[in-house]
Amino acid sequence: MDVSILLLSLLIGAIVTYFSGDKLASKVALLFSLVSFMLSLNILYSYSNGNDVSLVREWISLPKISFALLADGFSLVMVLLTTILTPLIVFSSFGKSVENAKKFYALVLFMSFAMTGTFLAADGLLYYIFWELALIPIYFIALVWGNGDIEERKKDVLKFFIYTLAGSLFMLVAFAYLYTKAESFLLQDLYKLNLSFQEQTWIFLAFFLAYAIKIPIIPFHSWQANVYQKAPTIGTMLLSGIMLKMGLYSIIRWQLPIAPQAAKEYLPILVGLSIAGVIYGSILALRQKDLKRLLAYSSLAHVGLIAAGCYTLTIDGIHGAVHQMIAHGFVIVGLFFAAEIIYRRYNTYAIGELGGIRSQAPKFTSLFLIVVVASVGLPGTYNFVGEFTVLYSLSQINIWFVILGGLTIILGAYYMLKMFQNVMLGETNSNSFSEVTIYETITLVLIISFLLFFGLYPKPITDLVHPSLNEIFSTINSLK
Known part of the structure; x- marks a missing residue:
């Protein structure tokens, strides 16, 4: 099974949900989120039977960027976490009126699409794109449908956006440097690099800043409580239940194997x-x-x-x-x-x-x-x-x-x-x-x-x- 179908189902689901209208939006979002869950189970079944469900396609020739998706046990369990919790989170809102429901649920599915892509990506730049895409829907979910005073909410959500975006830019610089060494963004090629301790230290710190803000780890946590409080409950569930796992997952998948000497030090x-x-x-x-x-x-x-x-x-x-x-x-x-x-x-x-x-x-x-x-x-x-x-x-x-x-x-x-x-x-x-x-x-x-x-x-x-x-x-x- 082509693992990209899972991503496509969530993206199409977000588009269809938007055009379904406010009355049907929650039901359509639930339907597509359940479809994505079934597709992830199918991928798991194929993987368990020894089939290769990963995907590598040349995307851009210069610089060399691939549309590469890695579906191994670690990424699949995080994908399953996302595709199980997404329909649960959508279903939890049933019985509650949501203003501009079609936009709201479309953003929820788009965020699920971006987070799933982050867990599957095996190319550094593709991973970075999905990482950043996940930030856009939660920004609007928290800002437009959040709780409390609108001015305070704007301030807190903007702080969250700037914090996470700034940290991610350091990670982008790290990937750019790694490309000069490997002439590739592919995860398997980055794993093979023989970086000096000084190089590993700078790469490690660049990744750490992005992940520490997203998780968050103190002293980079100051945005968390205010945004969790101000965001609507569905937004808080997405942030705490899935999005922060992107940082924890990335520590294991990207940071430690690329810069292990710095991690040990x-x-x-x-x-x-x-x-x-x-x-x-x-x-x-x-x-x-x-x-x-x-x-x-x-x-x-x-x-x-x-x-x-x-x-x-x-x-x-x-x-x-x-x-x-x-x-x-x-x-x-x-x-x-x-x-x-x-x-x-x-x-x-x-x-x-x-x-x-x-x-x-x-x-x-x-x-x-x-x-x-x-x-x-x-x-x-x-x-x-x-x-x-x-x-x-x-x-x-x-x-x-x-x-x-x-x-x-x-x-x-x-x-x-x-x-x-x-x-x-x-x-x-x-x-x-x-x-x-x-x-x-x-x-x-x-x-x-x-x-x-x-x-x-x-x-x-x-x-x-x-x-x-x-x-x-x-x-x-x-x-x-």
Whole structure:
């Protein structure tokens, strides 16, 4: 199967959604997102049967740029994350009125197209194009359909756009330099380069700036909480559930294999910054009075641990990081959707104005509690698999790293359970809280089912990603 058909289906879906009109837009977007999911399953089936589903076509002769797509276990699992979460995110909006729906859902599908392309691209310039394309739809989604004061929203969204664009320009310069060495942008050719330590250092730092802003890693995180808060919930889900994974994926796929000596040299600093994000994000989450901001800083803490796993330069750390990327995608989408359910009924994210929901909506309370305990890595949930593996990898580097990194479990449990108590228990809010609808129930049940199934049986994902991760790890070691 030609893997480019998957990208084409999402792009066509965005166009058809735009011309379908506001009444049908959400249904058309859901249909095309489900088609893309089925196509990704078909690609996975072909790959599992030993077929080559990658694609390399000459695109531009001078400079030499190829339309190259790499579909191995690692990229496929990230594509599956995107194509599973996209229909879930679209479906979660059913029952809620969206102004200019055709434009909104067309942008959602276009963003999914760009993110999928980023995970599949095996040519540096093609990868950069998809990377930048993903920024355009989320800019308009957050700006036009966001929450709060319009002037503040403009300021925060523009800051996010400029930050990420500026970081990406350094990455473009790095690719331009690599082209002068390899006379190619192809990933396989860049892997073969024998760069000096000084060259690797500059390439590594250029990539790091782009990825650290996107993930984000402190001190490049200042845009995150404001944009997560101001963006509509669907936009926040796309940002936190999928888009930040572009940076984490790229660390493993592009940064470490191209500049492994620099990664080894700066390992203590990189892991230290990542773990600092765990502690910093957790402390800020403890102080939040707005539910979306609390979840934003919770995400900052969790992705700090994932980044630390990537930068351990151990196979266990990389495996754990990939598991945690996928688990975090489902958990954070579930948490933000639960916050959206509350907002639909109370029209507020202020934790101090909530309370007593359990007595009015026991079904929602139970579903929300499962997502909460999954977010803190309770054994039996998928988050536990990734967190345990990452912490184990940190213990191989320095015992203090695992001790400090482990604080994410303790602090995470504290601020998440405290939030649950304040929001769901206690005195009842003066306004009534209706039980979750069928659409809301299905969305949460699907998310929970995934987290519980792979929490108990992560082997299918491990088997899928192991060959490609082992190949990347071998490339890193051969160039150290």
